[in-house]
Amino acid sequence: MRTAEISRQTNETQIEIKLDLDGTGKHEISTGVGFLDHMLTHLAVHGLFDLTVKATGDLHIDSHHTVEDVALALGQAFDKALGDRKGIVRMGDFFAPMDETLAHVAIDLSGRPYSVIQAEWHTPYIGSIPTTLFPHFFESFAVTSRCNLHARVLYGRDDHHQAEALFKAWARALDIATQIDPRRAGVIPSTKGTLTK
Numbered sequence: 001m002r003t004a005e006i007s008r009q010t011n012e013t014q015i016e017i018k019l020d021l022d023g024t025g026k027h028e029i030s031t032g033v034g035f036l037d038h039m040l041t042h043l044a045v046h047g048l049f050d051l052t053v054k055a056t057g058d059l060h061i062d063s064h065h066t067v068e069d070v071a072l073a074l075g076q077a078f079d080k081a082l083g084d085r086k087g088i089v090r091m092g093d094f095f096a097p098m099d100e101t102l103a104h105v106a107i108d109l110s111g112r113p114y115s116v117i118q119a120e121w122h123t124p125y126i127g128s129i130p131t132t133l134f135p136h137f138f139e140s141f142a143v144t145s146r147c148n149l150h151a152r153v154l155y156g157r158d159d160h161h162q163a164e165a166l167f168k169a170w171a172r173a174l175d176i177a178t179q180i181d182p183r184r185a186g187v188i189p190s191t192k193g194t195l196t197k
Contacts, residue, residue, distance in 0.1 A: 120153070
């Protein structure tokens with residue numbers, strides 16, 4: 001069972017996450033940030049992950065801590081559910097179109113956190129989320145999931161579409177990378193023999 005339960009409690013946020021990598025897209029998302037709920041729903045539905053996210057945070061200040069800490073806890077959940085990463089495909093990428101927008105995400109579940117995020121935003125906010133927080137979300141996820149993540153919006157006019165395309169591409173790339181390759185027969189997909197150091 002490739003599952004994980006994560007509890008992250010700080011003075012700023014309280015987060016509970018349950019994740020099943022081999023799910024069907026069932027989800028229950030409640031973060032108090034509507035647009036973040038919408039994006040995490042895409043992660044579950046398009047990645048075919050069973051996902052529960054329950055978060056409360058200091059939204060009377062702004063959405064920053066909630067968005068950041070959800071990303072950190074979500075990365076921890078993926079890292080825990082992947083275990084020693086034996087037999088996984090490991091790398092995946094996906095192009096996602098959304099009307100006038102095209103986004104691409106490439107992921108390597110290498111155990112080495114790194115991220116490159118390329119997107120130009122046209123407005124300061126989508127819902128209550130500053131658009132500057134979207135790169136930070138993916139960077140935070142990459143750190144705690146210990147993955148190499150490259151995300152880019154190739155073009156687009158509407159920021160809602162750009163964010164949605166990014167999250168859909170992220171979901172599909174994660175789905176590909178986390179799948180078990182039966183040809184590997186439980187072997188770690190690395191010439192080093194480990195993806196955990």
